[in-house]
Amino acid sequence: MASTKTSDMSRKRARVAALCGALAAVLALSAAAEAESPRVLIQRTIDEVLAILRDPKKSDAARRPELETIARDRFDFDTMSRLVMATNWKKLTPPQQAEFVDEFTRFLANDYGARIERYEQEQVEITGERPEARGDFTIKTKIVGGKNDGALVDYRMRQKSGNWKIIDVVIEGISLVANYRDQFREVAGNGGPTVVIEKLKEKNAAAPKPS
Amino acid sequence: MARALAAALLLALLAPAGAIEAEPAGDVQAAAAVPDDPSSDSHARSPGDPWEPFNRKVFAFNETVDHYALEPIATGWNTVVPDRVETCLANFFDNLQMPVHFANDLLQGKPWKAYETVWRVVVNTTVGLGGFFDPASAWQIYKSNEDFGQTLGVWGTPPGPYLVLPLLGPSSPRDATGMAVDAAATAPVSWYFIPVYVTVPARSVDIVNRRALALETIREERKAAFDWYAAVRSAFTQYRENQVRDRAEAPKEPQETQDEDLYGLDEDE
Numbered sequence: 001m002a003s004t005k006t007s008d009m010s011r012k013r014a015r016v017a018a019l020c021g022a023l024a025a026v027l028a029l030s031a032a033a034e035a036e037s038p039r040v041l042i043q044r045t046i047d048e049v050l051a052i053l054r055d056p057k058k059s060d061a062a063r064r065p066e067l068e069t070i071a072r073d074r075f076d077f078d079t080m081s082r083l084v085m086a087t088n089w090k091k092l093t094p095p096q097q098a099e100f101v102d103e104f105t106r107f108l109a110n111d112y113g114a115r116i117e118r119y120e121q122e123q124v125e126i127t128g129e130r131p132e133a134r135g136d137f138t139i140k141t142k143i144v145g146g147k148n149d150g151a152l153v154d155y156r157m158r159q160k161s162g163n164w165k166i167i168d169v170v171i172e173g174i175s176l177v178a179n180y181r182d183q184f185r186e187v188a189g190n191g192g193p194t195v196v197i198e199k200l201k202e203k204n205a206a207a208p209k210p211s
Numbered sequence: 212m213a214r215a216l217a218a219a220l221l222l223a224l225l226a227p228a229g230a231i232e233a234e235p236a237g238d239v240q241a242a243a244a245v246p247d248d249p250s251s252d253s254h255a256r257s258p259g260d261p262w263e264p265f266n267r268k269v270f271a272f273n274e275t276v277d278h279y280a281l282e283p284i285a286t287g288w289n290t291v292v293p294d295r296v297e298t299c300l301a302n303f304f305d306n307l308q309m310p311v312h313f314a315n316d317l318l319q320g321k322p323w324k325a326y327e328t329v330w331r332v333v334v335n336t337t338v339g340l341g342g343f344f345d346p347a348s349a350w351q352i353y354k355s356n357e358d359f360g361q362t363l364g365v366w367g368t369p370p371g372p373y374l375v376l377p378l379l380g381p382s383s384p385r386d387a388t389g390m391a392v393d394a395a396a397t398a399p400v401s402w403y404f405i406p407v408y409v410t411v412p413a414r415s416v417d418i419v420n421r422r423a424l425a426l427e428t429i430r431e432e433r434k435a436a437f438d439w440y441a442a443v444r445s446a447f448t449q450y451r452e453n454q455v456r457d458r459a460e461a462p463k464e465p466q467e468t469q470d471e472d473l474y475g476l477d478e479d480e
Contacts, residue, residue, distance in 0.1 A: 082476050111435055134474060150353065156474070167474070173453020174446045178473055182445035185257065186438040199437050 038137040038157040038164045039129055045074050046124045046141070049116060060117065067113040075112075076165035077105040079158060083167065084180040088193040096194060103200035110207045122146035124153075135159065136167070259373055260444060266375040270440050273380060277422075285422035297424055299343040304417045305354070306335050306342030311393050315357035319365045328355045356454065359396075360389025364455035373444050381447035 036044070052058065052066050081101045082089050092100060123144040130138045136158050143151040156168040156175075168177040184196050257263060289297070309332045316325035331354065334347040348354065363385050364370065371384035382390065401410055436442040 079476065083474065114431070132474075136474060149348065158474075172450060173456075174449045175473065178449060179442055179445045180437070181473070182257065183436065183438040183441045186441040196437070203435075203437075 036164065038139050038155075039126060041074070041157070041164050042139045042141065042155055043126060045070065046126075050119075050124070053117070053119060063117065064113045067116055068109040071109040071112040072105065074166050075108065076158060076160050076167050077101060077108065079160070079165070079167050080104070080108070080177060083177045084184055085188075085193065085196070086181055086185070088184065088188045088196070091193045092197075096197065100197050100200070103197060103204055106204045107200050107207075110204070119143075119146070119148075122148060127152075132156065137164070138170075257441070257444075259448065261372050262374060266373060266444075267440055269375040269377055270443075272377060273375070276378065281419070281422050282426070285419050285426055288419050289423040289426055292420075292423070297420055300416065300420045301424060302335070302339070302345045303342045304413075304420075305345075306332060306339075309355075311359075311397055312355040312357050314396065315359055315362045315393075316355050318359075318362045319357060321357075324355050324357070327352055331355075358389055359392040360386035360451070361455050363389055364451075370448075370451065373448060381443055383448075383451070386451060 048070055049067065052063055052070075055063075058066075078101055081097075081104050084104070085092070085100065089097065125142045125144050126139060127142045128140040130140065132138055136156055139155045139157065141153045141155070143149065143153065152172055154170040155166050156170065157164045158167045159165075168175050170176070187196050187199060260266065292300075309328055313325050313328045313332075316322075316328055331347040331352050332342075334350065334352060335342050335345055338344075338346045360370075360383075368385050370386060374382050374384060374387060376382050376387060379387075379390070432442070433439055
């Protein structure tokens, strides 16, 4: 978006402005507006997750798929897959990459569902935010109450086609992406990157709810 | 402790780190207890772990000890002792560690934190009935977790290679030195004033109790891991670095570099 085609740009801007005007009313009414700020998105996610966990009418079995749906919507599993595989990503063929994303998504969604289930008596407070390299954004949260009182959980966000998505969860300084990257490096080091896919499949097959 | 556990619950990996944070020997041991590791023979592919073959052996040993001794005992303990009592015991032992945290607060030039630590002990020892309860946290007088390993870090000592100690679990030359210094500074006091028939059982109770509190967390985390050794190593290393960095106020260079690396999509080409 440099300075060369200024007229083009301003025309575009005018059009955008007009559109915005037309949609303003709709957007104002919609809680789930496009291009929600990272902070608002995290707040909304927290609210939704806690609502599911605290709904006394829902059994654990009913909660799990709902939590997984939220995970699939809020996380950018595609980016996360590349980050955890790092140098091994390019060693996979495109179909293998697709397979990896698919299996890793299932694994993390399930894992997220299992972990988050235990959090019902806790509150989550957003304590701050911080811009990061590459246009990323970190939202800092703190767990209040319950067994995990005081635990710090940061969400690293990246914008993807206009929407902010979570690309990492950092708990007390421990990055989920870094952790799985370190593990996958070892696994791939002992037999190649496709072994990671096999292991993911094994885990997903063993999961109680492969959704 | 609560914090460490919290994190552990989410990611698990915290267990080892939490251990160190809470009580040098107790949880570390727990954390170190680990199941079979499929990729046991990888040859130092990991930066920061040149001693990997040795470390994996010690890790496997710790795992075995946990599997056949500590975990079963902690499981039994857990069925007999109510959760509330477990928490109270953990609070009690935490409170006893405060002199260590106090000294390290001072060594790191944090007089305000040292002051808070004193306050905590006063509040929890009195209102908290000898330290079994933790009213201080409810009043936002948070726990300091400084130890000498962190103090060395704040003074600029790098951790050195990852190191797994027999029974004590994940560490580094810096943190192992710190642990020894903390122990050497406090042990004589307890040896002198408290008879062995009290300290040894008390210590055992502390270790078993902490392992009991982490039972579910560690079980879950082992299950979620692809390479449990690497998972624990990664969590421990990141957790300790974060602990040191938090206190060192200025962000450290290596972290920045690692950060770049971690979130870049294009460096793999």
